[in-house]
Amino acid sequence: QVQLVESGGGLVQPGGSLRLSCAASGAGSSSNTMGWYRQAPGKQRRELVAIITTGGRIVYSDSVKGRFTISRDNAKKTVYLQMNSLSPEDTAIYYCNSRPPYGSNSTSNYWGQGTQVTVSS
Numbered sequence: 187q188v189q190l191v192e193s194g195g196g197l198v199q200p201g202g203s204l205r206l207s208c209a210a211s212g213a214g215s216s217s218n219t220m221g222w223y224r225q226a227p228g229k230q231r232r233e234l235v236a237i238i239t240t241g242g243r244i245v246y247s248d249s250v251k252g253r254f255t256i257s258r259d260n261a262k263k264t265v266y267l268q269m270n271s272l273s274p275e276d277t278a279i280y281y282c283n284s285r286p287p288y289g290s291n292s293t294s295n296y297w298g299q300g301t302q303v304t305v306s307s
Contacts (some may be wrong), residue, residue, distance in 0.1 A: 188212040188296040190282045195301030198272055202305070206267040208282030208298055216240070218296075219287050220258060220265040224278035224303075232281060238265065239287060249275075272305045279303070 194206040206222065221237030236246045236256035244256055255268040265282065282298035 188215045188218065188284050188294070190284055190296055190298035192280065192282045192298045192301040195280060195303045197304045197306065199307055200273055200305055202272050203268070203270045204272065204303060205269065206280055206282075206301060206303075208265045208267075210263040210265070210282075210284055214286065214294075215263055215284060216260060217287065217290075218284045221283045222256065222265070222267045222280055223283055224276075224280045225300075226275075226278040229278075235280070236267065237283075269303070272303075274305045277303060277305050 189211045190208055192206060192208045194204060198204050217240055219237060219239045222235040223232040224235050225232045234247050235250055236254060238244045238256045238258050240260060253271045258265040279300040280303050281300045284296040286292035286294055
């Protein structure tokens with residue numbers, strides 16, 4: 187079982203920046219792909235923000251590309267999301283995700299409890 191704890195959410199003004207952190211623990215977490223998803227108010231499901239593999243391969247949602255940066259520290263088992271040029275459209279609950287990489291034949295899929303990001307004047 188992988189445990190994920192997010193931190194860094196809060197209230198920020200449009201154009202501001204925020205950095206989210208997600209610390210992972212538990213067996214197998216060091217080899218997992220990790221990522222960030224978000225669920226905006228009124229939306230029915232979470233959407234991809236960014237993912238990063240242990241080897242550093244990164245995929246961004248088009249809506250955040252160029253503004254957000256995902257990174258990870260494998261030694262610390264922590265993934266980060268640096269969010270710049272924030273707009274009200276970025277307001278959402280941000281969830282950390284961890285899952286085994288392609289080829290692992292594992293169906294495990296772990297989620298944090300989420301951290302609220304509110305972008306408002």
